[in-house]
Amino acid sequence: MTELLTASQMRALEQAAIASGEVTGLELMERAGQGVVEAIFEEWPAFAPAAGVDWGPAPKPPGYLKQEEKGPWRAVVLCGPGNNGGDGFVVARLLAGFGWAVDVFFYGDVERLPADARVNYERWSEVGSVHLWNDDAIEGRLDGFVSGDRSSFEHQLVVDALFGVGLTRNMPVDTERARHGFVPTVTHTPQSERPKYVAIDLPSGLCSDSGVNRGAFPTDLTVTFHRPKLGHYLFGDNHFGGGPSLCNQVSVIDIGLESSRADQPVLLMDSKNLAAKLSKNSCEHKFNHGSALVLSGGSGRTGAARLAARGALRIGAGLVTLGVPPAAQLEVAGHVTALMVKRVADADGLAEVLQDKRLNALCLGPGLGLERARALVPVALAAGRASVLDADALSTFADDPRTLFDMAHKRCVLTPHGGEFARLFPDLAEKLNAPAEKGPAYSKVDATREAAARAGCVVLFKGPDTVIADPSGRCSVHAAAYDRAAPWLATAGAGDVLAGFITGLLARGFAPMQAAETATWLHVECARSFGPGLIAEDLSEQLPHVFRELEV
Numbered sequence: 062m063t064e065l066l067t068a069s070q071m072r073a074l075e076q077a078a079i080a081s082g083e084v085t086g087l088e089l090m091e092r093a094g095q096g097v098v099e100a101i102f103e104e105w106p107a108f109a110p111a112a113g114v115d116w117g118p119a120p121k122p123p124g125y126l127k128q129e130e131k132g133p134w135r136a137v138v139l140c141g142p143g144n145n146g147g148d149g150f151v152v153a154r155l156l157a158g159f160g161w162a163v164d165v166f167f168y169g170d171v172e173r174l175p176a177d178a179r180v181n182y183e184r185w186s187e188v189g190s191v192h193l194w195n196d197d198a199i200e201g202r203l204d205g206f207v208s209g210d211r212s213s214f215e216h217q218l219v220v221d222a223l224f225g226v227g228l229t230r231n232m233p234v235d236t237e238r239a240r241h242g243f244v245p246t247v248t249h250t251p252q253s254e255r256p257k258y259v260a261i262d263l264p265s266g267l268c269s270d271s272g273v274n275r276g277a278f279p280t281d282l283t284v285t286f287h288r289p290k291l292g293h294y295l296f297g298d299n300h301f302g303g304g305p306s307l308c309n310q311v312s313v314i315d316i317g318l319e320s321s322r323a324d325q326p327v328l329l330m331d332s333k334n335l336a337a338k339l340s341k342n343s344c345e346h347k348f349n350h351g352s353a354l355v356l357s358g359g360s361g362r363t364g365a366a367r368l369a370a371r372g373a374l375r376i377g378a379g380l381v382t383l384g385v386p387p388a389a390q391l392e393v394a395g396h397v398t399a400l401m402v403k404r405v406a407d408a409d410g411l412a413e414v415l416q417d418k419r420l421n422a423l424c425l426g427p428g429l430g431l432e433r434a435r436a437l438v439p440v441a442l443a444a445g446r447a448s449v450l451d452a453d454a455l456s457t458f459a460d461d462p463r464t465l466f467d468m469a470h471k472r473c474v475l476t477p478h479g480g481e482f483a484r485l486f487p488d489l490a491e492k493l494n495a496p497a498e499k500g501p502a503y504s505k506v507d508a509t510r511e512a513a514a515r516a517g518c519v520v521l522f523k524g525p526d527t528v529i530a531d532p533s534g535r536c537s538v539h540a541a542a543y544d545r546a547a548p549w550l551a552t553a554g555a556g557d558v559l560a561g562f563i564t565g566l567l568a569r570g571f572a573p574m575q576a577a578e579t580a581t582w583l584h585v586e587c588a589r590s591f592g593p594g595l596i597a598e599d600l601s602e603q604l605p606h607v608f609r610e611l612e613v
């Protein structure tokens with residue numbers, strides 16, 4: 062799985078590499094600039110020099126062309142007061158070396174530039190001029206962007222090097238007018254008819270650790286270094302469209318920090334090794350694949366549990382039983398075939414059913430009803446079986462979450478969505494929703510890790526970005542974004558199916574963290590594989606196809 066880093070982890074890696082003498086800050090900055098230029102040429106081949114790109118053995122400025130020899134392209138590079146701006150000066154110099162006409166606008170104080178950025182400011186100054194930030198001047202330059210009239214576009218490329226991982230507060234107001242000058246076209250004008258907008262490291266204003274949008278605008282391409290940052294994958298505050306909705310696509314450039322490792326990085330889920338984990342041995346009995354019990358609510362409320370149970374069965378649990386109250390038994394029996402049905406009237410009834418030691422995974426919550434959940438959860442947790450608690454099994458403890466955490470054990474997985482998370486962890490939800498004053502904003506990763514430590518079990522915090530953490534701090538993220546976007550997954554009952562998938566994998570013997578991660582990936586994959594028109598019932602039915610594609 063790919064590592065996702067925070068700003069401070071990235072800085073620590075950079076510092077360690079520099080301190081070891083492996084590389085200098087200037088070399089890193091040069092490689093970063095080169096990587097950005099290469100990514101631009103790769104994304105839009107029309108921009109690339111016909112002879113290709115060869116940086117030579119050591120970083121050196123390419124031979125500069127005379128004005129009459131310059132190519133047809135023109136770029137605006139917006140440089141900020143830190144090293145992100147330094148990268149921008151490198152990009153400006155390299156583009157000029159390829160014959161581009163480049164306008165550099167600098168937001169900051171030259172005297173206070175960090176050393177490496179200052180060197181690159183000077184290097185650029187030998188090649189071209191630096192316009193000090195002035196809203197009116199920039200707006201004038203970018204008039205064509207606003208009018209949307211192609212013939213009036215002076216620039217084909219805008220490079221955003223204002224702020225990267227060093228963003229500590231909201232975007233300064235005095236950059237807004239200028240940026241508004243060109244950004245509306247990114248969302249409203251087809252890409253082919255307007256200049257391309259490229260962000261270095263992060264769209265300026267995107268918080269690297271949380272994905273919170275602190276004043277960034279959507280870009281066409283974001284080029285980052287060494288590893289993606291959490292902010293590229295977390296949506297932050299959804300009201301303002303954070304993370305993935307701002308980056309559009311993320312290109313990750315190797316700048317030679319491979320030998321350094323971050324401390325407890327968050328992992329981005331992928332499908333590596335999934336097939337091997339999911340395959341079954343042909344000579345095993347159904348009980349070798351586990352036996353799951355999904356507790357259902359009363360009459361008229363059994364659909365959610367049936368969805369979960371079907372998911373558990375399709376994902377490979379050997380046997381799945383629905384535990385239903387007597388009044389709902391007929392209703393359920395009419396709907397299920399491969400599932401078993403057992404009467405579970407109340408807490409005593411559950412205790413009795415759990416005498417069967419083969420039942421090794423439980424699912425409580427979908428459609429369970431608050432009262433029934435309150436009665437059944439303590440019995441289920443006391444039995445010590447691997448358990449998924451979702452929906453009503455979480456909300457029923459809204460008044461007293463501590464009671465739930467005291468009962469929860471290491472083989473539990475809690476699967477709250479935003480509302481349920483706020484009911485169980487009101488203080489963490491408040492921190493998550495509070496506007497960040499300074500430094501990187503508190504993130505969904507921070508909140509999920511704290512929640513898992515407090516609950517003493519795995520917490521899977523659902524959303525378009527799903528974050529999973531265990532009490533030790535291990536944490537992984539899945540964003541339904543970029544090549545994993547699954548817009549049809551936001552449908553009633555999808556969460557019930559996810560709970561069922563996790564339960565089924567727990568029954569099969571997956572560890573809680575691994576079950577939660579694998580189920581999340583498969584859940585999105587089923588939605589993607591089915592495509593438009595998806596409803597919750599389709600998710601489980603899509604699993605066989607997804608398994609075939611994975612070569613399970």
Ligand SMILES: NC(=O)C1=CN([C@@H]2O[C@H](COP(=O)(O)OP(=O)(O)OC[C@H]3O[C@@H](n4cnc5c(N)ncnc54)[C@H](OP(=O)(O)O)[C@@H]3O)[C@@H](O)[C@H]2O)[C@@H](O)CC1
Nearest residue numbers: 075090093142143144145224225226227228229230231262
């Ligand atoms: N790490 C690496 O390995 C590599 C890193 N590289 C590059 O360096 C970048 C990180 O550089 P960086 O640390 O200098 O931070 P950066 O984002 O330029 O901003 C800091 C400046 O902005 C200021 N400032 C912040 N927020 C503000 C606001 N809202 N409004 C106004 N001002 C604000 C802040 O001021 P302060 O908060 O200190 O008052 C400070 O002056 C990274 O993203 C990548 O592009 C590459 O070269 C390759 C290797």
Ligand SMILES: [K+]
Nearest residue numbers: 221224263265
């Ligand atoms: K930037």
